Amino acid sequence: MAPAAWAGPVILDDLGQRVELATPARRVVPLYSGLGEIVSAMGLGDRLVARTNVDNWPAEALARPAIGTHMRPNMELMLGLKPDLVLQLAGRDAALQSVEAVRNHGIPVAVFVIDDFASLFAAMERIGILLGAKDAARQETARIQARLAAVDKAVEGVQRPAVFFEVRYPNLLAAGKDSMVSEIIRRAGGENVVAQGKKLVRLSEEVLVGLNPEVYLVQQGPMNPAPPHPSGRSHFRTLAAVRSGRVLMVDEALYSRPGPRSVQAVEELASFLHPDRFPKPSSNKDSK
Structure with missing residues (x-):
């Protein structure tokens, strides 16, 4: 008999890792401020349970507990918040070391590489999948694309x-x-x-x-x-x-x-x- 298909959200992150959740994430820890801003921009800021030391947008982010830096989060504080998903931006080795530490505790981690708008939109789409909010991700992407298109038109030929x-x-x-x-x-x-x-x-x-x-x-x-x-x-x-x-x-x-x-x-x-x-x-x- 063939194995049953995975029922929950599934993506491949930018390290090629398969990220599987039993249900859409409800307790999310972003280890990079821009990833938390993506969740907030989708209207799902209430699912964020922590922030890094530098996160300050939107204003309500400041009410969440700070768990350290992008590269060196406080593991004890993070685990105490019982996250069901951690988001991280690829970069220095220290950031990826924190990813391995989180995974060793059985917490799903999705890592993204974002260096242009195309990769930003790809990350937004997959975060939307993990949160069960594909439509919200598409709508926010469309809003950003419309604003970029307006600038493109304005600077054409400059x-x-x-x-x-x-x-x-x-x-x-x-x-x-x-x-x-x-x-x-x-x-x-x-x-x-x-x-x-x-x-x-x-x-x-x-x-x-x-x-x-x-x-x-x-x-x-x-x-x-x-x-x-x-x-x-x-x-x-x-x-x-x-x-x-x-x-x-x-x-x-x-x-x-x-x-x-x-x-x-x-x-x-x-x-x-x-x-x-x-x-x-x-x-x-x-x-x-």
Whole structure:
């Protein structure tokens, strides 16, 4: 007799692991903030039972217990919450070590690789399956795709400026071509000036001066907590971006954490790079 088909939700994650649940997940622990934001964007935030130390969106996330960091969660705290699903973003070895530790306790874990909108949508679809919410996942994906399409139309045919994205300073760290940041820059009508095919690229200031970007983005957040403005850095004053004033301080949570709010970063950056394509509403009041 052939074995009975699995009745509950089943997916293959981005490590090729088969994730099987007896029933749709009800107690979810996201070990990466963007994955928790996906669940919240689907209208299922009440199924999240924990957060990492940096999670702060939506506001109700702050009411959940913090269980440590993306790479080093507190296993005792997590197990005490009795999750039936853990979500993790692939990346450094430490993050995958936490995955193995969770699996060793018999808890299903789904790991995702997200470095562009296509992989974001694929992750959303599978998270929707695991939560028994395929329609909610499709609807949120469609909303994001519509917003991206509007930006695509607005920036069609533009001259794309060379953009540098600062991840950390000092010990300069930049966003490389294989990052969600690079995808955001491209969709916003720019071109990442850093050509290396990595997510993060270490650069000397001399190399940066040679690249001479037309636009300079500085992220602010846990990875770059108090960056001085580039105009105040002696070696940066010769950069075309600094000389022209095309410097933008941005929120790390929007740009460097792949999730449903990545489209907001695209919209914000597109309006900065191409303000003529995104006219601001008139502030004039109607005369009476």
